Amino acid sequence: MTTPVNPHPNAHPSAAAFRDPAALATSLARMGPAVRSRTRAITRHHAMLLRARIQRNASGRPGPNVITGQYRASWDVKVTVSGGRVSAVVFTEAPQSRRLEYGFVGADRLGRYFQQPPYPHIEPAFRQTEPGYLDALQTGVLG
Numbered sequence: 298m299t300t301p302v303n304p305h306p307n308a309h310p311s312a313a314a315f316r317d318p319a320a321l322a323t324s325l326a327r328m329g330p331a332v333r334s335r336t337r338a339i340t341r342h343h344a345m346l347l348r349a350r351i352q353r354n355a356s357g358r359p360g361p362n363v364i365t366g367q368y369r370a371s372w373d374v375k376v377t378v379s380g381g382r383v384s385a386v387v388f389t390e391a392p393q394s395r396r397l398e399y400g401f402v403g404a405d406r407l408g409r410y411f412q413q414p415p416y417p418h419i420e421p422a423f424r425q426t427e428p429g430y431l432d433a434l435q436t437g438v439l440g
Contacts, residue, residue, distance in 0.1 A: 344376060371391040
């Protein structure tokens with residue numbers, strides 16, 4: 298009969314038992330770069346996937362209609378790694394993005410009146426991408 302690595306009754310079967318803080322620190326230091334690299338790759342992949350889904354949703358009904366394609370092409374991704382954190386921002390600087398997503402009723406700065414319905418394309422893309430991203434982080438980095 299083999300003795301488990303970690304004899305604690307609530308321990309995961311593949312968990313290691315560390316009694317020496319230096320050994321734990323060394324093990325974590327070895328894992329760090331690999332975990333950061335994998336997290337960065339997963340985050341970048343899902344940010345690009347989110348951008349593609351937003352662009353697809355912004356290609357006609359039920360999303361906004363395409364007139365010139367400039368709005369759809371204006372979406373970009375920025376991935377940042379800082380202080381052990383990985384973050385991604387999917388963004389556009391197009392001024393119409395908020396109006397297209399949420400709609401607009403009222404007068405603008407020029408006094409023109411609008412009754413524009415919302416054409417959600419960002420939120421549905423995010424809701425579709427989020428579960429896969431969280432699953433990939435759990436299985437690819439934490440699993």
